[in-house]
Amino acid sequence: MSTFKTFIKLVLDSYDLEDNTQRVINQLQNNIANSFSPLTSKTQNDNNVLSNVALTVGTNTINHGLGTNLQGYYIVRQRAKASIYDTQDSNKSPNLTLLLVSDTAVSVDLIVF
Numbered sequence: 001m002s003t004f005k006t007f008i009k010l011v012l013d014s015y016d017l018e019d020n021t022q023r024v025i026n027q028l029q030n031n032i033a034n035s036f037s038p039l040t041s042k043t044q045n046d047n048n049v050l051s052n053v054a055l056t057v058g059t060n061t062i063n064h065g066l067g068t069n070l071q072g073y074y075i076v077r078q079r080a081k082a083s084i085y086d087t088q089d090s091n092k093s094p095n096l097t098l099l100l101v102s103d104t105a106v107s108v109d110l111i112v113f
Helices: 019-040
Strands: 048-055 058-063 073-078 084-086 097-102 106-112
Touching (some): 097 106
Antiparallel strands (some): 058 097, 073 106, 084 097
């Protein structure tokens, strides 16, 4: 799972730098924080890759390992022809599992977020 660390601003003492230099550094730090905030807050940045998940015919319960409610998933590799859909709306443990229904036995790779 990839996780971005929070941007931490440097605390400047006013007696260490000239007023103009301190103002420029503070503005630069604010601009960096404002620029990266939309990127680091996206749920797709916190994801897990699940490789070679074996699906059987019917409902399959897959532990996604996110530690929070599943927001979505992508099937990034499917090793045979199959119709696959989820039943997350009826999942009693969305913070732990993904429910996928398959019409045939198939192995897939998933990205869950």
